[in-house]
Amino acid sequence: MVRAVTSFGRSGLSDWLVQRVSGVILLAYFLFIGCNLIGGVDYIAWKALFAQTWVRVFSLMALLSLAAHAWIGIWAVLTDYLTERLMGTKGNVLRVALQLLVIVTIFVYVVWGVQILWGY
Amino acid sequence: MNDKRPVNLDIGTMRLPITAWTSITHRASGVFLFVGMAVLLYILDASLKSPESFATLKECLTSPIAKLVLWAVVAGLIYHSLAGVKHLIMDFGIGESMQGGVLGARLVIGLSVVLIVLAGVWIW
Numbered sequence: 594m595v596r597a598v599t600s601f602g603r604s605g606l607s608d609w610l611v612q613r614v615s616g617v618i619l620l621a622y623f624l625f626i627g628c629n630l631i632g633g634v635d636y637i638a639w640k641a642l643f644a645q646t647w648v649r650v651f652s653l654m655a656l657l658s659l660a661a662h663a664w665i666g667i668w669a670v671l672t673d674y675l676t677e678r679l680m681g682t683k684g685n686v687l688r689v690a691l692q693l694l695v696i697v698t699i700f701v702y703v704v705w706g707v708q709i710l711w712g713y
Numbered sequence: 714m715n716d717k718r719p720v721n722l723d724i725g726t727m728r729l730p731i732t733a734w735t736s737i738t739h740r741a742s743g744v745f746l747f748v749g750m751a752v753l754l755y756i757l758d759a760s761l762k763s764p765e766s767f768a769t770l771k772e773c774l775t776s777p778i779a780k781l782v783l784w785a786v787v788a789g790l791i792y793h794s795l796a797g798v799k800h801l802i803m804d805f806g807i808g809e810s811m812q813g814g815v816l817g818a819r820l821v822i823g824l825s826v827v828l829i830v831l832a833g834v835w836i837w
Contacts, residue, residue: 613804616797623790631835636760636767643761659750666743695747702750709758 599672599692601664612665615658622655649710656706660699667695735818739796742789749786756783784836788829795821795828 602608629642642648675688729737759770773779799817803809808817 613801617801620794620797623794636764639760639767663743663747663750666740667747670740670744698747702754705754705758709754709761713761713763 599689600668601661608665608668611661615662615665618658619655619662622651622658625651643710652710653707656703660703663699664696668692671695730815731818731822732814735796735799735821739793742793742796746786746789746793749789752782752786780836784829784833787832787836788825791828791832792821792825795825 597603600608602611629639634642643652671688671691675691676684678684680687756770759766761767774783799808799821803814803817808814
């Protein structure tokens with residue numbers, strides 16, 4: 594069984610804490626974005642908002658939190674359902690394959706996000 | 714890892730209580746949001762690229778299908794956030810009893826429905 598080596602922090606307690614801290618950061622970020630969108634926004638104001646360094650730093654923090662949060666959350670789901678016990682050996686193959694796909698996707702999200710924040 | 718560890722709960726054979734449903738929905742919404750994040754990043758990309766892409770995005774978001782997709786992602790965010798906050802509250806030892814768990818699950822579902830409806834009104 595390949596479980597412990599694919600977890601985020603290699604320790605359940607570490608993953609538990611990272612999941613909570615990243616969750617709080619993501620909630621704060623989405624509330625921040627929601628507050629800025631609620632009254633409607635035009636391009637100039639929206640662009641000016643994301644031109645500020647602190648907003649870019651906050652956005653990158655949220656992006657990295659998302660990476661950790663998704664890694665830990667999806668690891669928990671995959672190691673619960675795609676297992677040798679439930680599916681036989683193909684459970685292991687499928688789980689590790691999906692995990693690789695998820696990790697590659699997380700990497701793409703992070704690079705894409707950095708490009709959006711600093712590229713335009 | 715030891716494969717011979719006993720499995721106490723085979724959830725396929727049980728009638729699930731409301732707390733189990735909110736837990737499974739929390740997981741499902743998390744997986745859904747992971748995919749939905751591509752939509753949000755695409756929207757952020759188009760909104761910041763240029764005045765033209767911003768205008769195109771605004772135009773695109775007037776279509777009912779785009780609104781429905783956005784609403785689904787926002788609904789996922791709302792539910793996942795509320796269920797996550799419930800987790801944090803329970804981490805502090807609040808609402809860990811049987812009744813507390815059921816009450817928490819009901820509150821999460823009730824608040825989610827209200828906020829998701831409000832989000833729908835806002836999007837349309």
